[in-house]
Amino acid sequence: MSEDAAQLNSAADDALAELEEPTSAVRPAELLPVAVGGGIGVLLRYWLTHLHGSPHFFPLWLQEQWLLLSINSLGAFLLGLLLAYxxxxxxxxRRLFLTTGLLGGFTTYGTVASLEQHAIIAHAPSTTVLLSIAINLGLGVAAAYVGERLGQRVFRAIEVAP
Amino acid sequence: MIALYLFLAGALGASLRFVIDRVVERRVGRRTTAGIVMVNLLGSFVLGLVVGWVHASTLSGASSFHHLSTSMVEWQLILSVGFCGGFTTWSTAMVDTVRLGRTGKPGLAAFHLLATFSGAVLLLQLGYAFTA
Structure with a gap:
């Protein structure tokens, strides 16, 4: 392993061990960026999922699945990137506004569970359901991983450059 | 108008998630993924209640959506897309999984990922069964 790679790995470990800041009680001033970011994130997701173009190439439930998969994967990627930044x-x-608020509100966990539950009670083939769950979780984890790794490389490089 | 309500519901959901995460963190005494896991499980249960309510109201004899009052459909949207959407979060759950994996606990990371999702689907079904 090269020295650079070793340094990157130790930086990654720091990022894990260090928790952005010591845990303190919620201060009222912290709630504003979280609330505003969360509200905007929800609206962005709503507009993307409800106001998309009229031509329906896919059945509605499938459309919803692909849109949600894209939104959630993009959000996981951006969160990894931003936390590295x-x-x-x-x-x-700014971190509370963009990560906890905006990306937290933009992405959603419940609706993914809801679509899978809907597929299950509608007696969709179990292979389809399991495949869909695997794609959602797999892509989510991969996106978060790539985002964080990319962020660590890019933002550290910028910092080191004169 | 619906945009304003969605914004407010999302703001409330995100704030509540933030507060619960902090409270759990302070109880545990260190940074933990437990707070977000609890939020996502609780949010899925609440979403199940709402989805069951939607299901029941669209099937209860009404031949079409036009029989439903606008305000009820709006409330369902505000609670599901707005509140539950802002409350639960996918991005942090994924980053937490990656971080658990990178701290040398790939087994724990996989358990965190799969157990949370299975639990969310089960709790959603439980909520759904209450109201559907």
Missing amino acids: FHVHPSHG
């Missing part, structure tokens, strides 16, 4: 450039307020 804020690790190098700490900014508590």
